[in-house]
Amino acid sequence: MANLRLMVILVTVLIYLLPSCIKSLEIILPKSLNLTLLNDTSTISAASQDFGNITTVKPGGVLCPSSPAEISRLLSYAANGERKFQVAARGQGHSLKGQASVLDGVIINMTCLSGVVVSDDMKYADVAGGALWVDVLKKTAEKGASPVSWTDYLHVSVGGTLSNAGIGGEVFRNGPQISNVLELDVITGKGEMLTCSPQLNSELFDGVLGGLGQFGIITRARIVLNHAPKRAKWIRMLYSDFTAFTKDQERLISMANDTGVDYLEGQLFMSNGVVDTSFFPPADQSKVADLVKSHGIIYVLEVAKYYDDATLPIINQVIDKLTKTLSYLPGFISMHDVTYFDFLNRVKAEEDKLRSLGLWDVPHPWLNLFVPKSQILDFHNGVVKDILLKQNSTSGLTLLYPTNRNKWDNRMSAMITDEEDVVYVIGLLQSATPQNVPEVESVNEKIIRVCKDSGIKIKQYLMHYTRKEDWVEHFGTKWSDFSRRKDLFDPKKLLSPGQDIF
Numbered sequence: 001m002a003n004l005r006l007m008v009i010l011v012t013v014l015i016y017l018l019p020s021c022i023k024s025l026e027i028i029l030p031k032s033l034n035l036t037l038l039n040d041t042s043t044i045s046a047a048s049q050d051f052g053n054i055t056t057v058k059p060g061g062v063l064c065p066s067s068p069a070e071i072s073r074l075l076s077y078a079a080n081g082e083r084k085f086q087v088a089a090r091g092q093g094h095s096l097k098g099q100a101s102v103l104d105g106v107i108i109n110m111t112c113l114s115g116v117v118v119s120d121d122m123k124y125a126d127v128a129g130g131a132l133w134v135d136v137l138k139k140t141a142e143k144g145a146s147p148v149s150w151t152d153y154l155h156v157s158v159g160g161t162l163s164n165a166g167i168g169g170e171v172f173r174n175g176p177q178i179s180n181v182l183e184l185d186v187i188t189g190k191g192e193m194l195t196c197s198p199q200l201n202s203e204l205f206d207g208v209l210g211g212l213g214q215f216g217i218i219t220r221a222r223i224v225l226n227h228a229p230k231r232a233k234w235i236r237m238l239y240s241d242f243t244a245f246t247k248d249q250e251r252l253i254s255m256a257n258d259t260g261v262d263y264l265e266g267q268l269f270m271s272n273g274v275v276d277t278s279f280f281p282p283a284d285q286s287k288v289a290d291l292v293k294s295h296g297i298i299y300v301l302e303v304a305k306y307y308d309d310a311t312l313p314i315i316n317q318v319i320d321k322l323t324k325t326l327s328y329l330p331g332f333i334s335m336h337d338v339t340y341f342d343f344l345n346r347v348k349a350e351e352d353k354l355r356s357l358g359l360w361d362v363p364h365p366w367l368n369l370f371v372p373k374s375q376i377l378d379f380h381n382g383v384v385k386d387i388l389l390k391q392n393s394t395s396g397l398t399l400l401y402p403t404n405r406n407k408w409d410n411r412m413s414a415m416i417t418d419e420e421d422v423v424y425v426i427g428l429l430q431s432a433t434p435q436n437v438p439e440v441e442s443v444n445e446k447i448i449r450v451c452k453d454s455g456i457k458i459k460q461y462l463m464h465y466t467r468k469e470d471w472v473e474h475f476g477t478k479w480s481d482f483s484r485r486k487d488l489f490d491p492k493k494l495l496s497p498g499q500d501i502f
């Protein structure tokens with residue numbers, strides 16, 4: 001009897017312990033695959049975190065592929081028979097909530113594949129999925145060429161931004177980065193290596209662009225290039241009136257290339273946040289700070305006009321003509337003349353500054369939204385004034401700028417609110433401490449709730465939902481295509497499980 005009781009206890013203990021033993025088991029790959037998985041503590045620890053600094057998800061191993069064929073072998077093995085482990089491509093891990101993570105599965109360190117080859121006619125570059133945009137810029141600019149659409153921050157991977165959309169101040173004119181891709185090499189969840197384009201395997205091409213890593217791993221992207229300008233006139237103007245600010249933004253994004261600006265964004269200076277006046281000359285900085293104090297919110301219109309030797313003689317005239325038509329507060333304009341590279345790489349300087357203050361590797365409970373133009377004033381009143389400005393303090397950046405929806409291709413997976421032609425990009429880019437993450441997250445939830453309750457038709461970007469119904473709502477009429485493509489290209493649901501969709 002005593003023996004029986006002992007056995008029951010032993011079995012019970014085993015049942016409870018077994019799952020955790022399995023979890024910590026390393027993944028053993030057959031020798032015939034000829035693949036080495038790294039699982040040392042520092043590699044695993046680095047692959048468990050991301051820029052969001054809110055989640056920790058431990059993979060079982062990390063593969064640093066020396067060729068796309070290695071990824072294909074790994075996925076063919078994983079997909080063969082019973083699901084053995086899941087797989088997530090990881091570029092820079094600049095996700096916010098574990099989107100590039102995989103519990104106990106294999107992380108593919110895409111930065112191991114990072115080549116950039118510019119075509120002879122300089123019309124496109126063939127870029128490895130793990131290449132950083134900053135390296136694409138360096139390689140192409142050497143030859144006098146450049147991609148035409150950029151994210152604000154260039155130290156992110158090509159595969160990572162193409163899996164989302166890749167948006168920034170050139171989208172109004174050239175579309176998001178996904179609209180500037182000619183062809184892709186993709187390894188599906190079944191391990192197949194396929195080339196796709198609008199003409200070839202178009203279902204895979206459309207699915208992967210903005211597809212959150214769900215259908216395949218991008219190992220090569222053919223990116224559209226144009227002539228690279230040499231320099232940029234980079235201008236910020238201040239507004240105290242929201243309607244005047246958005247009216248000017250909207251007019252500028254409707255102008256033709258030669259008369260208008262090349263880049264347009266906007267941000268808010270709020271009296272309860274840190275106001276970075278450093279763009280303005282030292283003599284004006286206290287005036288800018290006073291302006292924010294007295295108005296509560298100041299709206300910063302940011303534009304750039306690119307130029308080079310051919311346009312040098314007329315650039316000042318063009319800028320004068322443009323700025324004369326704008327209704328910013330008289331005197332509150334500041335212009336920098338910088339190289340094209342320094343302009344595009346401008347956030348790196350911010351990163352270096354924040355790193356030196358120990359403020360880069362902190363939690364980032366960011367909320368990114370698209371808001372239709374007709375509801376931007378409601379958003380401003382209901383969210384910016386009634387919620388954000390009423391916080392005791394805010395820490396981080398608030399972006400607000402319009403873009404043109406007709407530059408997006410609705411066949412692709414990426415979602416943008418489909419209500420109107422002009423859509424605003426909102427970035428509530430808060431930094432937090434480990435202690436106040438829940439507080440900032442609850443403000444974010446309140447913002448989403450307020451938008452829903454007041455009928456503001458937002459769409460989230462870089463989102464992380466944990467409930468299936470939220471994903472179904474997010475993709476709307478595209479959901480049936482999205483889930484059908486999953487069954488087609490990744491039937492075992494191996495890829496990018498950190499997105500929590502399937």
Ligand code: FAD
Nearest residue numbers: 091092093094095129151152153157159160166167213218
């Ligand atoms: P990861 O975080 O590594 O991966 C993101 C997702 O893509 C994961 O699901 C991953 O599995 C998948 N994935 C990664 N590589 C591949 C691949 N080769 N094939 C298939 N799937 C893959 N975004 C903008 O659009 N505009 C901005 O202006 C902008 N500014 C930013 C500024 C900062 C400071 C930061 C940290 C981020 C910014 N982002 C911006 C967000 C950024 O584009 C996304 O976080 C993007 O995913 C980052 O790329 P990554 O290489 O770090 O991707």
